[in-house]
Amino acid sequence: MLECETPHQPLVYFENHASSQLSPTFIDNYISAEQAAGRYSRGYTPHELEQIIGPFRSAPLGLVPKLNSNKFRLIQDLSYPRNDPSFASVNAGINSDEFPTVWDTFDSTAKLILSLPPGCSAATFAPHPGAVVHYVF
Numbered sequence: 001m002l003e004c005e006t007p008h009q010p011l012v013y014f015e016n017h018a019s020s021q022l023s024p025t026f027i028d029n030y031i032s033a034e035q036a037a038g039r040y041s042r043g044y045t046p047h048e049l050e051q052i053i054g055p056f057r058s059a060p061l062g063l064v065p066k067l068n069s070n071k072f073r074l075i076q077d078l079s080y081p082r083n084d085p086s087f088a089s090v091n092a093g094i095n096s097d098e099f100p101t102v103w104d105t106f107d108s109t110a111k112l113i114l115s116l117p118p119g120c121s122a123a124t125f126a127p128h129p130g131a132v133v134h135y136v137f
Contacts, residue, residue, distance in 0.1 A: 017062035026072050057090055
């Protein structure tokens with residue numbers, strides 16, 4: 001579980017990025033599919049969610065058009081707002097030295113896993129159909 005190093009701030013809700021208006025239907029369908037697959041919970045009002053998990057931050061959604069396609073990639077911008085001294089982003093509160101992240105190819109990931117000493121564990125899962133992400137613990 002990630003733990004934020006910055007103190008809790010009053011709840012602030014950000015509007016989604018303007019790119020979210022490229023296809024609101026895509027976002028609705030994406031969220032519905034994630035809920036149906038059990039990866040997203042039902043929606044909550046801010047008050048309900050705060051009662052369940054305590055103070056939280058919102059992060060705006062946006063869409064990025066995929067190259068050579070009429071499809072989109074959904075982003076949840078955990079780095080928003082950028083360079084705002086009055087409000088830190090979610091990512092700004094994570095010590096990247098404690099949670100190094102690298103995106104790489106399947107072959108490179110397989111070589112890394114195979115080079116680990118006995119006793120190490122690895123897990124892999126697909127965050128959405130067609131994508132496979134590899135984590136090594």
